[in-house]
Amino acid sequence: MIRVEDGSIVVKDLTKIFQGGFAAVDHVSFEIKDGELFGLLGPNGAGKSTTMRMLTTLLRPTEGDAFIGGHSIKDEPDKVRLLIGLVSDKLIVYDRLTARENLRFFGHLYGLGGEKLEERIDELLDEVDLSRFADRAVGTFSTGMKQRLNLVRALLHNPKVLFLDEPTLGLDPQTVRFIKDLIVQLHQSDITMVLTTHEMALAEELSERLAIIDHGKILAIGEPKRLEEENGVKNLEDLFLKLTGRQLRDTLGKEKSAPRVIRG
Amino acid sequence: MTFKKNLKDSLRIAQKDLLEFSRSKMRIATFVLMPVILIALFGFMFPGSGQISHIPIALVDEAPTGEGSYIATAFERLSSTSGSLNVITFSSVAQAKQAVIRGEVYGVFIVYPNFPARDSLVLIVDNTNPQVAAELEASVGSILSSLVGSNPSPLYVESIAPWAPSSEFEYMAPGFVGLTVVMAGMAGLAATVAREREIGTMDGLMVAPIARSSIITGKAVAQMVRGLLQAAIIVVMVVAFFGVKVYGNPLLIIAVLILGDLGFVGLGIIATSVASDQETATMMLMLLEFPMMFLSGVLYPVIQLPWWLQYVAKVIPLTYMVEALRRLMILNAGLGAIMGPLLFMLVFAVIAIGIAVPIFSRAVTR
Numbered sequence: 001m002i003r004v005e006d007g008s009i010v011v012k013d014l015t016k017i018f019q020g021g022f023a024a025v026d027h028v029s030f031e032i033k034d035g036e037l038f039g040l041l042g043p044n045g046a047g048k049s050t051t052m053r054m055l056t057t058l059l060r061p062t063e064g065d066a067f068i069g070g071h072s073i074k075d076e077p078d079k080v081r082l083l084i085g086l087v088s089d090k091l092i093v094y095d096r097l098t099a100r101e102n103l104r105f106f107g108h109l110y111g112l113g114g115e116k117l118e119e120r121i122d123e124l125l126d127e128v129d130l131s132r133f134a135d136r137a138v139g140t141f142s143t144g145m146k147q148r149l150n151l152v153r154a155l156l157h158n159p160k161v162l163f164l165d166e167p168t169l170g171l172d173p174q175t176v177r178f179i180k181d182l183i184v185q186l187h188q189s190d191i192t193m194v195l196t197t198h199e200m201a202l203a204e205e206l207s208e209r210l211a212i213i214d215h216g217k218i219l220a221i222g223e224p225k226r227l228e229e230e231n232g233v234k235n236l237e238d239l240f241l242k243l244t245g246r247q248l249r250d251t252l253g254k255e256k257s258a259p260r261v262i263r264g
Numbered sequence: 265m266t267f268k269k270n271l272k273d274s275l276r277i278a279q280k281d282l283l284e285f286s287r288s289k290m291r292i293a294t295f296v297l298m299p300v301i302l303i304a305l306f307g308f309m310f311p312g313s314g315q316i317s318h319i320p321i322a323l324v325d326e327a328p329t330g331e332g333s334y335i336a337t338a339f340e341r342l343s344s345t346s347g348s349l350n351v352i353t354f355s356s357v358a359q360a361k362q363a364v365i366r367g368e369v370y371g372v373f374i375v376y377p378n379f380p381a382r383d384s385l386v387l388i389v390d391n392t393n394p395q396v397a398a399e400l401e402a403s404v405g406s407i408l409s410s411l412v413g414s415n416p417s418p419l420y421v422e423s424i425a426p427w428a429p430s431s432e433f434e435y436m437a438p439g440f441v442g443l444t445v446v447m448a449g450m451a452g453l454a455a456t457v458a459r460e461r462e463i464g465t466m467d468g469l470m471v472a473p474i475a476r477s478s479i480i481t482g483k484a485v486a487q488m489v490r491g492l493l494q495a496a497i498i499v500v501m502v503v504a505f506f507g508v509k510v511y512g513n514p515l516l517i518i519a520v521l522i523l524g525d526l527g528f529v530g531l532g533i534i535a536t537s538v539a540s541d542q543e544t545a546t547m548m549l550m551l552l553e554f555p556m557m558f559l560s561g562v563l564y565p566v567i568q569l570p571w572w573l574q575y576v577a578k579v580i581p582l583t584y585m586v587e588a589l590r591r592l593m594i595l596n597a598g599l600g601a602i603m604g605p606l607l608f609m610l611v612f613a614v615i616a617i618g619i620a621v622p623i624f625s626r627a628v629t630r
Binding site: 058060081093109 | 463465469471629
């Protein structure tokens with residue numbers, strides 16, 4: 001039973017067929033519990049980003065639906081948007097605005113304002129160690145600083161669910177560690193998180209449960225350790241390669257194969 | 265680094281750019297269409313001397329009896345035979361002048377009862393349109409010389425405008441004001457939307473709990489403000505440095521600019537939604553902008569165009585915007601005189617925005 005406005009996610013037969021008939025996501029169903037940190041892994045073009053974009057209401061499903069906090073992404077996207085935050089490798093910050101102006105702008109879009117918003121901005125900037133740069137144009141920031149700002153931008157409105165799409169892509173080890181610690185900290189505060197990444201070690205370390213997706217279908221879903229044991233592999237990378245193959249995926253295009261589904 | 269190597273590297277980069285360009289069908293289509301349309305337009309737009317015909321002119325006969333009584337009838341007959349003028353009869357000079365201000369006729373020919381005294385035949389020309397005014401003066405003069413001889417000429421020519429534009433530039437100034445706002449609304453909006461989509465910040469707006477229409481409306485307002493500021497700069501410059509006098513209610517002028525721009529903002533949104541990237545959107549819009557600039561009366565009077573291009577001009581909303589601005593800014597016309605153009609702009613805006621917003625919403629979530 002779904003508790004309304006919690007951070008649970010229920011995905012039912014979610015499908016996205018693009019022009020030309022290519023099914024990027026093919027009748028995918030899974031559930032994520034309130035407060036869970038869930039990894040969504042897959043090779044390039046597997047369908048994980050398309051799934052993320054549908055769950056964040058950026059893309060309309062062709063078939064099926066998903067419910068976030070009990071709200072349909074198809075029928076109640078506005079209610080869903082109030083519950084979610086999105087952090088992706090594409091930095092959602094404006095270079096010509098200062099850090100504070102960026103946060104103020106996005107805060108206003110979520111209906112925040114006044115002293116409360118300013119306090120929240122100060123608190124968040126402090127959390128990611130950017131207070132000193134609050135009034136500097138973001139264009140002068142390093143990529144790592146921008147990603148830290150991008151992360152707190154997504155947290156402004158206290159979302160119940162945070163979608164992290166390749167949040168550590170192209171960052172230095174120090175920033176990766178910082179973001180990892182922040183994710184752990186957020187997890188302790190019971191925010192549901194969906195993480196996509198190509199960094200298997202990061203996914204293995206952080207995810208309570210994960211799904212491996214390929215050719216638009218889920219190949220395996222469950223706790224990382226349990227999935228590894230069941231498949232007789234020693235780590236997540238081996239599991240990933242065992243299930244998705246060793247071929248260079250980017251050169252295979254949209255070729256389809258019959259996936260084997262494992263539930264852990 | 266030798267010169268030869270630099271040249272080779274430059275050629276490699278040029279080759280790569282052309283290869284990239286050749287991979288986009290939409291860009292190739294606009295690339296071919298642009299010169300074809302431009303040269304066809306210029307070819308047809310510059311007719312030989314005397315080819316402007318059927319210029320609408322008001323005739324007011326103040327001497328239905330007496331010596332000059334035959335002039336009005338003969339003028340009407342000769343105008344029709346020569347095909348140079350389209351004569352529309354009015355019962356009073358005031359009514360005829362209003363018709364000029366509304367843009368229905370380009371001049372008023374008045375026959376006074378004191379004919380053949382000097383100044384008994386008066387031609388009031390719409391001097392907001394210097395080329396047409398000159399053509400009208402020549403045509404009326406030619407018809408009169410066949411009627412009354414040319415020496416001494418009883419024809420007195422005066423201008424309808426409170427001031428007489430002294431150059432073509434003064435005729436063009438209101439058109440440039442309109443064009444600037446439209447360009448900012450259309451191309452500026454397309455560029456900003458395409459840019460946000462490409463760098464990814466559009467996702468941040470799309471996941472926020474706001475209506476899709478708010479995103480596009482906000483962006484349109486920003487572009488409009490920019491366009492209006494640029495228009496203000498043009499007005500200040502033409503007044504301060506080029507001696508142009510600007511009449512008309514400033515609020516009414518701003519209202520025309522905003523209403524006229526709305527439809528073009530819609531076109532900008534449609535191009536942005538259909539195009540895959542910023543460059544393609546810009547090329548598509550240039551394909552619209554260039555013909556519009558030459559056909560809408562910004563640079564040349566619409567009546568100078570061949571008849572079929574005049575019909576094209578009549579469906580271009582910028583024509584109405586420029587016409588309204590010219591009447592407001594030069595002729596000091598009131599709201600009543602520009603109701604027709606305003607109505608056209610309103611219909612265009614409603615249709616364009618009505619199509620654009622759902623297309624944009626679909627395009628960003630496809």
